[in-house]
Amino acid sequence: MNKRVTLFFVLMLALGLLLVACGGGAAEPAAEEPAAPAQEAAPTEAPTVEEPTAEPAMEEVTLRWRTRPDNQAEIDVYQSVSDELSNTLEGINLEYEAGGSETSSYQDVLKTELGAGTAPDVFWIPGTDVADFATRGLIMNLRDMASATDGYSDDAFYPGPMYHLTFNPETGNTGEVLWGLPRDVSTFALYLNLDLLAESGAPDPRELAANGEWNWDNFIEVATAINNLGDDIYGYGQNAWWGPYGYWINAAGGSFFNEDRTACALDTAEALAGLEFEQRIYQDFNVAVPYGEDSEPPFLAGKVGMFQNGRWATPGTRSSANFNWDVVELPEGPAGPSNWLFWGAYVVNANTEHPEEAWKLVQALTTAEVQGKIASLGANVPSRVSQEALDAFLTYTPPENNQAFLNGLANNPATEGPLWAGNWPEYDAVMGPAVAAVLNGETTIDDYAATICNEANKAFNQ
Amino acid sequence: MTAATVGSREKQSPKSRVDLWLRVVMIWHVVLALGSLGGVAYVWLGGVTWAGWVKGVVTAVLLLLALFSAMAAVDINRRQHRGRTISLAVNYLGFLFALFGSMHLIGVFTGIDSLADSFMRGIPFLLLVFVGFFIGTLTDRYQNPATQRTLRQTSKAVMIVSGVAFLLAVGIHNGILALLSKLTDPLILLLVGGTAVFAVMLWAMWRQPSAEAMHATNADNEMLSGYLFLSPNLLGFLFFFAGPLLLSLYVSFTNWDAFGTKDWVGLANYGRIVNLDVARLDTITQLASEAIDVTVYDELTRFEILGRSYIVGAQDKLFWLSLRNTLTFVLLSVPLSVVPALFLSNLLNSKIAGMKFFRAVYFLPSVAAVVGIALVWQWLFNATIGYINYFITVAVNFLNSVGSGFFDPQIRWLSDSNTALLAVVIVAAWQWLGFNTVLFLAGLQNIPRALYEAATVDGANSWQQFWKVTLPLLAPTTFFVITTTTIQAMQIFEQVFILIPTNPAGPNNSTLTLVLYLYQKGFQRFEQGYASAIAWVLFIIIFGATLFQFQRQRTSGSSYDA
């Protein structure tokens, strides 16, 4: 008897839960339905641009957008930017979604959502992935809408990123299309532990840089001096991805690809010379955090003298570093100064129902004002070529020597970029392990030179 | 409408009432048959804009429905039992289709999300429900009937009140309102109505008088019950398991990228996986490009036998690397989690105090989420500030203070291609060890004491006892433990994915396992066809390994029996 009561009770609970679930189904379509009339209107109106403004009576369109923030402070800023734009942009209602972090495969998740049709209307992707998204037809060509927009010009942004953002994979020419606008840029710098530097008595890299003497020889001298302070102290640290070793290759005059980015150039004499020097940092001079170990924890623990990282490491260092620190530009290589120009872009989902509004949003997100707000967090450098934006950037300290990042931008940076003629993830998957084997002393530079391009060239479309 | 007609004739004799019901069902089947034929006509002539294959499937289903309905109608008319079976099957499937269709359209399934939204508010009340249930279970402890009754009533009251409170807290009122507003949608109304009609027909045919009128035997009834009981499981199994399984096989023969193109490529995916090239080298150091076609193959390995040098190239080098890593992982992690478990379980079985405590402690890791555990170990493995290297340093210093000449290896666990996989092995073995210990312990406790006593009388020492008594009698458990651990180890993914930061493939691809490679191909590069092919290859490998163990178990098992 009691069993039956229990059973009945459990059944009622389950039924009740089902009923609750009904409520959820209701809430969603109800929210989407008002948008339905607008979604039919938008595509037909797309060719006859500039009309939406003539119809202020139009219903509010809801746009979802997403970036990859690295911490809560950044999420809050993006959220406030979103709320503000939601008020100022007419007829557009914004929903900001914080994407995952670097380790949670942000781009892969986006592709999964694009495949399932649940991706946001506007989203940020790293520069290396633009080709992959564009050639798969996942993002929209904004060129027509851009040409019809007053005051828009490609030249407002750094030319490096814009080369790739306007590249037409069908004709192989740049300037023809528009895949998106850069959110921000960043360069590498060396984060210095000033306490270790002072204790070692080595010359100050910031002074060396000011005197034009900051080169690879002096770098090794400083790194060695710091490294000699103790068994658990390292002179230099970097993380294991293409950016850091790319600098050593580029600064020696080499490059990942040939001039028109259609073949591997990792086996040129210059590229090999750069890699060989970096190998010596690990194997001969022995002054670095072992390659492949995350250098950030020991740096923050005060055990690394010079840590090569981008502007994005600044907020974390501000909050966690228990020592005096600053930054300095990367040393000049045999082929002169070198650096990377890292960037990512806001792009528009190819299947968005509101392309006009999405384009407005992309522009609004890349204004000098919005970029300044985000730059104040310390995580990135504005992507607009504007003295005003740069001056503002310089005020966000620490580090004192913010100019180092801008010097990196000014002095011959190689632009991070997608591989239009091939598949960047494939290329990266071949290059990364091979380089790591060299730096760890598992492969000789000659063996590496003999095979690397045979394997890496398979990432290009034959 | 049917319900109304029936209601007015309720007072007729049982026999004619059954006949009436059967006639209603028969008419229903005729209507169903004609309706589905009409549906077919509408699909092809009414200008439906569906894809060709969808049209085909819908037509086939409708035609089958028409056919079976017609058969049911005829058989019911003749009072043949087959008619009852068919009618029940058709109505049951129709009922489920209409039910789930309306639930889907109402949004019950996706609505679980909003349930999750308010679920947190309901948790305290849900806990209260459980408290009420426990009060109810306390009745057994008291003899006094009055106390028992009070307890029972308290329990009931607590459960009902907190249950209602729970439902209100998670928002049942909104659900009911939403449901009512949904019912205005004509399609949903139609489906809900359909659900009701199917249910009535089902009931009419299922009930005992109808069964008798249709000459159902006990065996017939048992068969129908069997299918009915199995059906929730079977249908779900077909929809979410068997169906996708076949689809997966199909996808593995295509070049699907999850966005658009899906072309049949035959065995090309499998070909690319297993495409190897072996060539002879003049010297072991000769360049690969001189021996194999490096535009197709990447050098996998080179070796020397009988003074001759060979080189092996693979079209998909990463697959072979991941296979090697996976097998290495299995060969290390299985012994490491089985042998110590066997040892520990024998220690625990020697009647010591605190056995249950140790057993519980060893079991602890198997309860924890792999993702969480891997995050913890990631910091333990840290080369510069991690505990593992610290312990090694302490041990080495200690040894050096006693003797000397030991040096501190300062292992870079996760960044050295020689140790990264070992680190994963350690985490996995650590987690699986306790579970296996508990399994062995259970097996040991099933071995009769008398056997050991007999062995002692025969003069066997404990070492001999272990080999001659324990191990043979433990063979079934050992087999089970090794098989399940192997299958688990073959599919290693989460440990690697979390443990090796930023690049799970590890230094020099040393922790790229098969499932990780599959994930990268399928959900990072979106070569879903190729990923499916890898999955099937993995299945074949697991199947082979299990079969191999079965064979060994069988041969060795029979020798023990003799």
Added chain:
Amino acid sequence: MKSYKLSETLKRILIYAVLIVFAFVMIFPFLYMLTTSFKLPKDTFRYPPRLLPRDALTVDVPGYDEPLPLYYVDVDGRQEQFALIESNIRIGVYADPNNPEMTVELPVSDVEPRGGFTNQEAITINGEEQKLWDVPLNGATVPMIQVSQTAYGRFADPNDLSREVLQNVRLSQPVEKLSAHPQNYSEVVALQGMDRSLSNTALVTILVVAGQLTTSILGGYAFARLRFPGRDKLFVIYLGTIMIPFVVLITPLYQLMVTIGWVDKLAALIVPWIFTAYGTFLMRQFFITIPKEIEEAALIDGASRLQILLRIFIPASTPALATLATFTFLYAWNSFFWPLVVINTGNVENHVLTLSLNVLRGRASDSPNLILAGAAIAILPPMIIFIFGQRFFVESATSSGVKG
């Protein structure tokens, strides 16, 4: 006889030693997780590592705005607690050119170049020219060469600032006290919405366990006790599919979810997992062991199949149900691969704990205290349930082995 007893005792001690070592290995990672989750971020990056969370002590010193950190320093052979009032003071190591073995360490500011900055005197030693400095030493000024440079901190007695000591800051021991920071947990809840993930995980787990028990009981009963055509063949197919690895299904199942619109929905984590061959198999194996006679008697009494199942079979199979519930619970709570594929990071609302952890480890990669607090939130609930229902868990694992 006595020696037998002695060796027996030794054996016992040895056994306990081994058991305790293994117990330590099993427990230590959890201990580390818990203590680290109460640390400050700065306290986590330390070598040698320490288990318990500690805070560095500071002291308010008149004349300084901020509280100053306290360190242990050696004063005349006694250890005292001094405040660090200034760091990075440049120190030169000076040596007598005639007696290079004898060195002194002084702040470079106390040293003057011999002969002035513009016209500094120099001396040649071993063919190398070395500049000479006027070093004040015991009241006299001695010309010396600089051997190397380093930096020290200036430490002072907080009660008597005139008592000063110069020494290396990095190698000095800070004064600390034990303290816990439970706010890490609230921080991680705010950062990653772990509370929502927790209730999502609970909901998913409850529904999966309830659903799977229901379908497995019904299916297991049909396979065990009801005769119908095709039963045995179907059962063999069920058995065969148990061995198929989940990854084979992942692509088409994902596509199925796309088709019915369940990507990103919790339903995708629940509904497909309600129907499993393993559960059906387990229940069937148990049900066949129940004597047929009871069932037949009930049938003759006019009980329906459902009544028989509810009144006879379910009460009799508590151990098997416990086993199934336990395994399903652990599987649903801890699963990661499928949620990773089907619930994407865009919809944070629908994250389960394992997914939140995956995002968290990237977002808080420089704060292990937060990551491990998150891990603790995911790991502790099943563990608490385990500690309360220990017998239940262990026995269910056992019965799976014996029956399987």
